Each structure stands twice: as C-alpha cells, then as structure tokens.
Amino acid sequence: MGKIRILIIEDNRLLREGISSILKTQPDIIVGSTAGNGEKISPKIRSFKPHVVLLDLSLRSQNSLAIAKLMRKDFPDVKLIVMDLVPAQSDIVAFVETGVSGFILKDASLVDFLKTIHLVTQGKKVLPPNLTGSLFSQIIEHAVTKEKESALNEAVRMTKRERQVIELIAKGMTNKEIAENIHISAYTVKSHVHNILEKLALHSRIQIATQSTKIDTILDIAGTISLLDQ
DSSP: OOSEEEEEEOSOHHHHHHHHHHHHTSTTEEEOOOBSSSTTHHHHHHHHOOSEEEEETTOSSSOHHHHHHHHHHHOTTSEEEEEESSOOHHHHHHHHHHTOOEEEETTOOHHHHHHHHHHHHTTOEEEOHHHHSSHHHHHHHHHSOGGGHHHHHHHHTOOHHHHHHHHHHHTTOOHHHHHHHHTOOHHHHHHHHHHHHHHHTOOSHHHHHHHHHHHHHHHHHHHHEEETTO
16 A cells, blocks of 8 residues: 545544644645535545545534444445544444444544554554453443343353354244254254353343344454554
8 A cells, every 4th residue: 555545524623634734744644635524525535535534523513423334334445533532432332333443532642643543554443542441341331231241241151052053043043943954953952042041131032133143243343453552
C-alpha cells in the first residue's frame, strides 16, 4: 500500500480541522475532504476511496452507529475508527459488534493516534488499554444479559458433543434429526439438550438457538481485538 487515505467525519469544526492539520503533516497519510456529519458520506467514500474513516461517536445531527452499520454494509473494505472522549462500555460493544476496526480517545497522544491508524490499516482491530481493562467481561456484560454472564462461562466449557447439538439446534433440527445426523440415539440427544439448558440457564430450544448465536459472536469478538500497547 502507498499512502494511507483518510476521511474524517466530525461535526466539531475546530476538532475536525485540528485532526486534519495534524494528519496532513504525516508523509504517509493523505486526508480527503472532511465531513461535518454523516450526510452524503457515501458519495465522498466512492470518490475519495479512503482506506480509513475516522468517525466521531457522538455526532449531533446523525446516529454514528447507524453510519457505522451502513459503512460496513456498503464499504466493507474501508477500515473504520471511532473517536470519542470516554465511550460507554455499551457503546464500545455496539460498535465492535458492528465491525469497526478500532477506537481512539480524543485526548490520545499523537503517537497512539498514528499507531492506531497504522495497525488498523494493517488489518488489526485496536482498542486503547484504558478502554479495555477486562474487555472480555465487558463484552459479556453488555452483549448478553447479566443473568447469562455465568452461563456464557459455562458454555465455554461445554463438551464437543454438546456444542454439536447446539449447532444443530440452531439450524432448526429436531431431536430425531440431530440423532440421525451425529449417529446417536434420540434419548442421548434429549439428555444433551437437558444438560445444555442447565448450563445456559435456559428454558427452551429456541433460547438455545438464540444464545448459540450470541456466544459465537462474543467469542469471535474477544479473539480478534488487540490492545493498543501490544
């Protein structure tokens, strides 16, 4: 890759121009026309073709999360870094689940700011250490209900067979179909389902299917995020 093309979406004019001025001093970075909000962002991305978009988490005129979701859908190859002063844990989780590549605090040092941009450009996902603390527990707390926090920990320790059963339940299979698929008796499948319900503190097969999706999402997220000081 040659120079890194960056587009800034920040509705605070002074901050937007300040970030732009700083980045323009870097020999390996090109800053495109910045946007005050998310309006008409798609045409800007199509024309400028940025590698990275810096997005203010707290845009006054538009929902930043909605913009992030739209970008991930329409421009999946563009890396997205969210900027904020001190984002709430729920915001961190929501944006991470959307697929953003990183967060940067607005009071970060220039070194950390540039390091985040370069790491994200290389395909890594980055969070500052003071946003993560115990990142995995934060994700668990906000991506599933508190009542399911202990259940998720239990789910990680499920047997290989129990995980097979969960996957097949999530596909809508009946006990009989599961038994035929993995070559065990329907009675054994029923026993596995009972154990899964107890471990996840759930009450029905539908909840197992729903929880299965959440568990996979959480484990995937936790496995892909790097700390800024790593």
